[in-house]
Amino acid sequence: MLCEECRKHQANVHVTQVLNGERTEKNLCEHCAQAMGELDLAGLGSGSFNINNLLAGIMSMEQGSLALKSRGLACATCGMDYRRFAEGGRLGCADCYQTFSRQLAPLLKRIHGTPTHQGKLPSRGALSVNRKRHLSRLKGELKAAVEQEHFERAAEIRDQIKRVEQGG
Amino acid sequence: MDCRAKWVAGGETSDPIVISSRVRLARNLKGIPFPGAMSSKEGSEVLSRVATLLEQKAPHGYEVFYMAKMPQVERLALVEEHLISYDLANKTEGAVAISRDGATSVMLNEEDHLRIQALLPGLSLEEAWQTADSCDDFLEAELDFAFHEDYGYLTACPTNVGTGMRASVMLHLPALVESRQIGRLLAAIGQFGLMARGLYGEGTEAKGSIFQISNQVTCGIAEDEIVRNLKAVVEQIKAQEQAHLQKMVALQRAKIEDRVYRALGLLTNARVLDSSEAMVLLSELRLGVSAGLLSLPVGVLSELLVLMQPGVLQTVNKVNLDALERDIKRGEIVRRRLLEVLGREKQ
Ligand SMILES: [Zn+2]
Ligand SMILES: [Zn+2]
Ligand SMILES: [Zn+2]
Numbered sequence: 001m002l003c004e005e006c007r008k009h010q011a012n013v014h015v016t017q018v019l020n021g022e023r024t025e026k027n028l029c030e031h032c033a034q035a036m037g038e039l040d041l042a043g044l045g046s047g048s049f050n051i052n053n054l055l056a057g058i059m060s061m062e063q064g065s066l067a068l069k070s071r072g073l074a075c076a077t078c079g080m081d082y083r084r085f086a087e088g089g090r091l092g093c094a095d096c097y098q099t100f101s102r103q104l105a106p107l108l109k110r111i112h113g114t115p116t117h118q119g120k121l122p123s124r125g126a127l128s129v130n131r132k133r134h135l136s137r138l139k140g141e142l143k144a145a146v147e148q149e150h151f152e153r154a155a156e157i158r159d160q161i162k163r164v165e166q167g168g
Numbered sequence: 169m170d171c172r173a174k175w176v177a178g179g180e181t182s183d184p185i186v187i188s189s190r191v192r193l194a195r196n197l198k199g200i201p202f203p204g205a206m207s208s209k210e211g212s213e214v215l216s217r218v219a220t221l222l223e224q225k226a227p228h229g230y231e232v233f234y235m236a237k238m239p240q241v242e243r244l245a246l247v248e249e250h251l252i253s254y255d256l257a258n259k260t261e262g263a264v265a266i267s268r269d270g271a272t273s274v275m276l277n278e279e280d281h282l283r284i285q286a287l288l289p290g291l292s293l294e295e296a297w298q299t300a301d302s303c304d305d306f307l308e309a310e311l312d313f314a315f316h317e318d319y320g321y322l323t324a325c326p327t328n329v330g331t332g333m334r335a336s337v338m339l340h341l342p343a344l345v346e347s348r349q350i351g352r353l354l355a356a357i358g359q360f361g362l363m364a365r366g367l368y369g370e371g372t373e374a375k376g377s378i379f380q381i382s383n384q385v386t387c388g389i390a391e392d393e394i395v396r397n398l399k400a401v402v403e404q405i406k407a408q409e410q411a412h413l414q415k416m417v418a419l420q421r422a423k424i425e426d427r428v429y430r431a432l433g434l435l436t437n438a439r440v441l442d443s444s445e446a447m448v449l450l451s452e453l454r455l456g457v458s459a460g461l462l463s464l465p466v467g468v469l470s471e472l473l474v475l476m477q478p479g480v481l482q483t484v485n486k487v488n489l490d491a492l493e494r495d496i497k498r499g500e501i502v503r504r505r506l507l508e509v510l511g512r513e514k515q
Pocket of ligand 1: 007008
């Protein structure tokens with residue numbers, strides 16, 4: 001979500017201030033948090049910074065436009081509908097990621113940057129991902145080999161790519 | 169008088185600044201809706217499948233605790249030992265499998281079907297990741313997890329998707345708090361994809377200068393990179409804390425020494441000790457150790473941090489206590505333990 005002060009940068013600090021017994025909470029970017037001078041430690045201490053609040057913030061901002069387009073959209077497997085997801089921030093089942101893929105794409109991008117999984121793969125059931133990763137690594141090597149004019153090596157890699165693409 | 173959690177009990181650590189490291193992996197079983205949307209029959213199915221596996225086949229041996237069968241005070245104790253979350257403690261379908269060595273706990277039917285977490289003393293993120301990873305390997309050999317080709321491991325909340333990994337450290341940063349650098353510092357970690365929060369805060373105060381720092385992004389970045397990033401930032405924060413502490417001591421040694429030994433005097437003599445006073449005083453001792461003014465094994469300070477919490481206090485001592493009785497018991501436990509280790513240090 002965006003900083004509540006400048007509305008320009010990503011908010012990543014949750015600040016609680018107690019002034020004359022009145023409690024205010026704000027999500028700020030680091031610039032604005034710094035500009036507030038001594039950050040109220042009490043705020044950080046209250047432990048109220050919660051990534052789910054952040055998510056709720058993002059959701060409520062996007063709700064206006066998306067909710068309209070998504071009215072009536074529900075997951076066939078678990079029954080979760082978009083409104084309930086937008087309110088609670090939780091999906092009902094794995095298939096929800098398919099059902100709400102259009103709504104989720106910008107959200108995931110906002111949260112994670114590039115939402116393409118890197119890292120661990122399940123030992124079973126991720127063969128195609130493994131192959132995709134292997135291929136993209138080989139293609140990178142091929143490009144480097146061509147650039148460096150190592151044409152023999154390039155030919156070898158090309159053969160390897162062919163084998164992976166055919167056989168799996 | 170024992171805690172189960174390894175970060176508390178087997179706490180062989182000499183690091184006064186980094187109290188503990190944790191890696192948590194979120195996983196869901198294929199074909200069953202996430203806990204928020206599943207039926208209670210499906211909930212029991214998750215429990216019986218995963219709990220049986222961990223109890224009967226896991227290499228290190230796990231003991232399973234069912235929330236529905238546990239008195240509230242014992243559930244609270246597990247929360248205080250950081251073995252389960254507060255959310256899980258209140259779920260009737262919930263359970264936790266805890267490894268015999270207290271380093272791994274697998275929460276079942278929390279927000280996701282499985283939350284595998286490894287929790288170790290000191291700055292040991294790589295080791296925590298390896299521990300969680302091998303538990304995940306074991307489970308994965310028997311179970312099919314919900315996985316998406318692009319998004320990775322699927323979780324109930326889109327903020328956990330991908331690696332499903334949340335790595336975090338618990339830090340004691342009194343010098344940065346007192347020099348008023350902490351706000352700026354914690355704000356700046358946002359640019360590294362990390363987030364911070366105060367721990368043990370009641371109401372509006374951060375008691376004991378303890379903070380938790382964790383990764384915010386879980387997708388598009390590999391696990392070992394998450395660990396590397398977090399570790400690099402933590403090492404810098406640690407260095408800054410040490411620098412500020414040294415400056416404080418250089419400027420006003422007598423005053424700081426006085427503070428530390430006053431805290432020690434209170435903790436080894438108080439007869440009624442409430443938890444917020446104990447938090448603040450234990451933080452002073454930790455600062456003393458960190459500054460080299462006091463010789464005390466820091467593991468004991470972590471242990472007391474947990475032993476003094478109301479749930480653990482009553483569970484380990486097998487008694488139900490009202491608030492005043494708890495404060496008396498707390499005073500007794502802290503006093504005894506400190507005198508015991510101080511006696512040992514002198515020999
Ligand atoms: Zn701002
Ligand atoms: Zn800004
Ligand atoms: Zn669904």
